[in-house]
Amino acid sequence: MNIVVCIKQVPDSAEVRINPETGTLIRDGVPSIINPYDLHAIEAGLQIKEKLGGKVTVITMGPPQAEQALRDALSMGADEAVLLTDRAFAGADTWATAYTLSRAINKIGADIIICGKQAIDGDTAQVGPELAEFLDIPHVAYVRKIDSITEDSIIVERLMEEGYDIVEASLPVLITVVKELNEPRLPSLRGKMAAKKAEIKRLTAKDIEAEESLIGLKGSPTQVKRIFAPELKKEKKMLEGSPEEQVQKLIEELKGLKCQFL
Numbered sequence: 001m002n003i004v005v006c007i008k009q010v011p012d013s014a015e016v017r018i019n020p021e022t023g024t025l026i027r028d029g030v031p032s033i034i035n036p037y038d039l040h041a042i043e044a045g046l047q048i049k050e051k052l053g054g055k056v057t058v059i060t061m062g063p064p065q066a067e068q069a070l071r072d073a074l075s076m077g078a079d080e081a082v083l084l085t086d087r088a089f090a091g092a093d094t095w096a097t098a099y100t101l102s103r104a105i106n107k108i109g110a111d112i113i114i115c116g117k118q119a120i121d122g123d124t125a126q127v128g129p130e131l132a133e134f135l136d137i138p139h140v141a142y143v144r145k146i147d148s149i150t151e152d153s154i155i156v157e158r159l160m161e162e163g164y165d166i167v168e169a170s171l172p173v174l175i176t177v178v179k180e181l182n183e184p185r186l187p188s189l190r191g192k193m194a195a196k197k198a199e200i201k202r203l204t205a206k207d208i209e210a211e212e213s214l215i216g217l218k219g220s221p222t223q224v225k226r227i228f229a230p231e232l233k234k235e236k237k238m239l240e241g242s243p244e245e246q247v248q249k250l251i252e253e254l255k256g257l258k259c260q261f262l
Helices: 037-054 064-076 095-110 127-135 189-197 243-256
Strands: 002-006 009-011 033-036 055-061 081-082 110-118 139-148 153-160 165-169 174-177 201-204
Touching: 002 095, 002 127, 009 037, 009 064, 033 037, 033 064, 037 055, 037 064, 037 110, 037 139, 055 064, 055 095, 064 081, 064 189, 081 095, 095 127, 110 127, 127 139, 127 174, 127 243, 139 165, 153 174
Parallel strands: 002 055, 002 110, 055 081, 081 201, 110 174, 139 174
Antiparallel strands: 009 033, 139 153, 153 165
16 A cells, blocks of 8 residues: 655744744744654554555655655654655645645555644645645545545544544545544654665656646745734733632623623
């Protein structure tokens, strides 16, 4: 079984800073990590491989330094890694990113594609579903459990606001996963050593035969105009009295705010 896991290298959220003049993220000097949700996607791919055999290929689109994220994934146990890197890919929104990934995956071939539910630097949760549309295959979002998987189909639990749905889909299929799915394994020392020497396959726009008008900034129908940190509100009020009195005061406070739940 060919398992493809899409990952993204993102700034460590603990170190994110925003340029007050441009409203853009300051990436210089900020450590990068694998998007946390993608770690669960990698683990899911490895578990499927352990059950059914095959290989796990990790793929990402980014600048040359994104290679480190791929090596980290290889150290966890992935078999192959592909880096989509080309100046023509710069400035891509989710639509152009999904298109670019789809062109590469068409070249690689896949029975199941696994993505994290969203990237922590954008939080759109759009790339996975858009990628499935470009590939014209079924997809299931917010997968919290894989009940069963065979060479032909998969049955999963899809996380919903008030519980979960049980969904069956035929392969090839794309799923996006949530953190409740599993606990990502730590790379072994042997895995780290092997990852350092592993060959990372690099593909350009020409290699994947992508249409120039559909990639990068030119192929992006949406653009980010401004990024800003939400205003911190430090207002607080301490409620005094017995627990019963505090509860009653809290209710009155919420009523004063016209809380929709009361």
